[in-house]
Amino acid sequence: MSRPPAPPELDAEESVYLSGRPDRRLADPELMGPRMRRRRAFSLILLTLVFPGSAQLAAGNRTLGRVAVRCWLGLWVLAFLSGMLFLVHRTAFLGLFGRSWFLTVLQWGLWGFAALWGVLFLDAWRLGQPGRLVIQARRWLTGLTAGLLVVTSGGLVYAASSVGAGKDALNSLFTGKRAVAATDGRYNILLLGADSGKSRVGTRPDSIQLASVDAETGRAVMFGFSRDMENINFRPGSVMQRLMPEGWNCGDQCLLNGIYTWAENHRAEFPPGTQNPGVLATREAVEAVSGLDVHYYVMVDLKGFQRMVNAVGGLDVTVQRRTPIGGETSPISGWIEPGRQHLDGFHALWYARSRTGSTNYDRMARQRCVMTALVDQVDPQTVLTRFQKIAAASSGMVHTDLPQSELGYFADLAMKTRSQKIKSVNFVPPLIKPWDYDANFVRQQVAATIAASEKSKAGTKTPAAKASRSSTGSSGSGSGGSGSGAKSGSGKSGGTSAATPRQGGAGPQGPVQVRGQAAEADLASVCSAS
CATH class of the missing domain: 1.20.58 (Methane Monooxygenase Hydroxylase; Chain G, domain 1)
Incomplete structure (x- = not known):
């Protein structure tokens, strides 16, 4: 052994x-x-x-x-x-x-x-x-x-x-300070992209969008409104209806984005305690056009956009059209070329602002594109590694009336929304003519898009079965209450119905077919966020 x-x-x-x-x-x-x-x-x-x-x-x-x-x-x-x-x-x-x-x-x-x-x-x-x-x-x-x-x-x-x-x-x-309950199980959030550059007098929102989000699932639809929309008649009982009983309808001088500047210049005419008349006026205008209650707003000012893009390390976008840097009142100093581009703050800002050789709708689409890219590309890793720069850049750039008490809920809702495809309908040519449109048709398109989104989600529930956060009362926006689905209301916010082509015999008494594909082409034709 x-x-x-x-x-x-x-x-x-x-x-x-x-x-x-x-x-x-x-x-x-x-x-x-x-x-x-x-x-x-x-x-x-x-x-x-x-x-x-x-x-x-x-x-x-x-x-x-x-x-x-x-x-x-x-x-x-x-x-x-x-x-x-x-x-x-x-x-x-x-x-x-x-x-x-x-x-x-x-x-x-x-x-x-x-x-x-x-x-x-x-x-x-x-x-x-x-x-x-x-x-x-x-x-x-x-x-x-x-x-x-x-x-x-x-x-x-x-x-x-x-x-x-x-x-x-x-x-x-x-x-x-005040939390607002959802209406018919949905939150409607007004998203404004404002520009107050050196060559501009005051602040005017160039990008006007309304996000309607299911308060339970986070499934969202996005509605874009042309800044050139005219002939807006406000809801009965709203602040703006009292100030403008005949509506905002003085032709080219009374565009949707111009009402912000008008309200800021006439602060004394608004009720005491109104902190942001421009936002209130724009909010009530969008409510009148869409038929939806607006619960909260978020406004991003492009004057701070350059700092924010630099803070997150730049944006990746696919540019479809050659875009000039400069032009109008200054000489063209360079170009943003077509193809996949990584834009720093300077070039992203010029891409969003550039006017030469493009229409207002192209410019609006580019602004939506860079905003979408910013939201999509700011992931948790970017936030953690660049948190102080992002926090510093956000000061003075973002304005909102979301209360701190609701941040947890909306952060959770945003995580649900990001995991799903967002349907988008933009009310710009050829879907409508902003200067001559049928307001009832716009509201019907909004209602039909929301209804289609509700039907597509698994286990569809009626509004009464929604989370306890929902309420069928008014949103607290001060404009009167309507449901989250669009209502035709009384009176028109736009021109005659003959100005707007329709498909499938859609009309006030007939079925409405959502035609978002035509309206979405303006965004895809100028860039894509990636």
Whole structure:
């Protein structure tokens, strides 16, 4: 029978080390030789990285170690609970990050743990007694400690700073005070792309869109309205109907986007406490044209668009038509060529603004394109790595009346929307003539598009079966209440019906066929977001 192999012989250094008391082997380097002291020093640093406080429990101040270990375990418990909350109630989880008090607590917590981890690393380095190591090992130990300090404590400090920037942006952007219930199970959000360039007097929305989103599933349809729409008669009982009983109908001087400037120049005529007359007037105009209640608005000003694009690292778009940089009042200094392009802020802004050699509808389509690209390409990784730049760029660029209390819900709804295809119908030629159109036809197209979207979702529910957030009452926009489906209402917002060609005998009494394909061609013909 063969004998088992003999255990390896220990050298003198290891024999002395192992002969010491087990609870003092790491604590007392006097029992070690040079090699074991080096191993001990690096072990203490790595223990601090993997399990903060364990180095102090093994070789240092055990009170400090116990505090650190409890904090570390508590952090993992919080992470576990957060993960469970995200899985069980994602809206509540996301809503926490829309609360200033939570961000304040999170910021201070990150600062506190950054300081504690830094102290633990420095103490572990001290416990390693670098003065008793050979010079090369001492340098490696010091370099490793410094590097881990930057990665751990430095990373937490950066995270705390980003949370602070996010809190400041949150407080400056989301100033709405009142939450509004959905109408017939849908939220209708007005999206305005405004331009207040140096060559323009005041701010005017060039891109006017209305997103109608199912409050439960996130399935959305998008309606685009030409900024050149004329002859708008407001809903009875609305603020603008009181100010303009005959409607906004003075020809070329009374376009849909011009009502914003008119309202801003006549602030005194609006009810006391009206903070943004231009948005109110535009909102009620879109409500009159579409037949939908507008619950919230989001306005993006192109004057800050350049900063935002640079903050996210540029936009990828596929340009269909050669677009000049400059023109009109300044010479053309360059071109944005057809094909797949990565646009920085300067070129993205010019692509959105350029007028020379194109129509207003081309320009509107390009603006929608770059806005779509911005939304599609800002993923969580981009937000995390460029958060401070994005937060700084958003200041002064985005305006909205969404309240902070609703951010969690709408963030969750946006995640659902992004995972689905969005149907888009744009009320521009050839679908309608903005200067001579049948308002009832527009509302019927809106209603038919929403109805088609409702039918296409799995497990269609009636409005009464929607989430409890829904309400059949008015939206609180101050314009009177209508359902989320378009209503023809009384009177017309546009010209005669003969000006608008129809398919399939569509009319006030007949079936309406959605003709969004023709209206969508203007966007596909100038660019595509990718």
